[in-house]
Amino acid sequence: MLSREQQGLNWLLQWFDPRGRSIGGLAFILNRITALGLVLYLYLHLYYLRQLTMGPQVWNAFIDSAENSPWIGIGELFVIAGGLIHGLNGLRIALNSFNIAVPYQKQLFYGLFTLALIGIAFFAVHMFGA
Numbered sequence: 096m097l098s099r100e101q102q103g104l105n106w107l108l109q110w111f112d113p114r115g116r117s118i119g120g121l122a123f124i125l126n127r128i129t130a131l132g133l134v135l136y137l138y139l140h141l142y143y144l145r146q147l148t149m150g151p152q153v154w155n156a157f158i159d160s161a162e163n164s165p166w167i168g169i170g171e172l173f174v175i176a177g178g179l180i181h182g183l184n185g186l187r188i189a190l191n192s193f194n195i196a197v198p199y200q201k202q203l204f205y206g207l208f209t210l211a212l213i214g215i216a217f218f219a220v221h222m223f224g225a
């Protein structure tokens with residue numbers, strides 16, 4: 096017999112379990128993961144922006160350290176990836192919610208996901224390319 100906590104954890108993990116899912120289910124997982132990532136970014140963004148209230152020296156020191164850190168660039172690319180994947184997939188969901196292109200929702204997902212990958216590659220090349 097599982098404890099309530101273990102049952103809760105299993106229930107939560109099922110949201111993200113890709114096994115046995117159709118492409119629509121995978122799209123849902125992707126949408127949820129990117130949504131949570133964007134919410135996390137929003138809070139991080141506000142947390143670091145608070146340094147604006149601490150004066151120009153604090154802010155300039157933060158900008159200098161951010162510009163010299165490769166992790167910030169990688170994080171920015173993740174935000175771009177999350178925004179593109181979530182936003183484009185969100186457009187598909189919104190269209191389908193208005194009963195538009197419902198029979199083509201899989202093709203729409205593949206097309207928009209490909210578009211997102213092209214966009215991510217474009218930004219990656221511009222941010223990290225020689």
Ligand code: HEM
Nearest residue numbers: 123126127130131133134137181182183184185186188189
């Ligand atoms: C182009 C911009 C965006 C579009 C078109 C969009 C669209 C959508 C749609 C249609 C859903 C509902 C998905 C469903 O019913 O299965 C959704 C869910 C959600 N979105 Fe967005 N979204 C956008 C940007 C954002 C941003 C910037 C954030 C966070 C800061 C965000 C956070 C969320 C969250 C937390 C959910 C709930 C996810 C879930 O319950 O699995 N979205 N979005």
